[in-house]
Amino acid sequence: MSSLNLxxxxxxxxxxxxxxxxxxxxxxxxxxxxxxxxxxxxxxxELLRQLVERQALRRVDGGNLTEEEIEQLGxxxxxxxxxxDELKEVFNLVDDDLNIDLGPLGNLL
Numbered sequence: 376m377s378s379l380n381l382x383x384x385x386x387x388x389x390x391x392x393x394x395x396x397x398x399x400x401x402x403x404x405x406x407x408x409x410x411x412x413x414x415x416x417x418x419x420x421e422l423l424r425q426l427v428e429r430q431a432l433r434r435v436d437g438g439n440l441t442e443e444e445i446e447q448l449g450x451x452x453x454x455x456x457x458x459x460d461e462l463k464e465v466f467n468l469v470d471d472d473l474n475i476d477l478g479p480l481g482n483l484l
Contacts, residue, residue, distance in 0.1 A: 410466060410467070413462075413466040413468070414466070414468060414472055414473065417459070417462055417463065417466065417468060417473055418473040418474075418475055418483065418484075420459065420462075421459060421473045421484065422483065422484065424452075424455055424456070424459065425484065427452070428452055431448050431452065434448075435448070
């Protein structure tokens with residue numbers, strides 16, 4: 376195994392220590408990490424909430440639920456919606472903040 380000789384590469388120690396320019400869109404900001412994490416978690420929860428709501432509507436439309444089950448499902452979905460609004464308020468987020476841009480795929484929600 377050969378060792379790297381700076382004189383052979385024409386470089387200096389300072390040049391080797393330089394980091395390449397950022398190539399991605401992700402910028403880590405320690406002060407904004409909590410908000411970013413909250414945004415990501417709430418986005419995932421909102422996505423799951425919408426999927427559960429759609430599945431619940433399919434089950435209701437399919438006639439597979441009793442009136443009592445439909446009532447319980449409706450109350451549970453309303454409670455989840457209220458909790459999501461509370462969490463968005465705590466983290467200073469609005470609905471548009473949870474709609475992550477997936478580039479060429481479009482928006483998530």
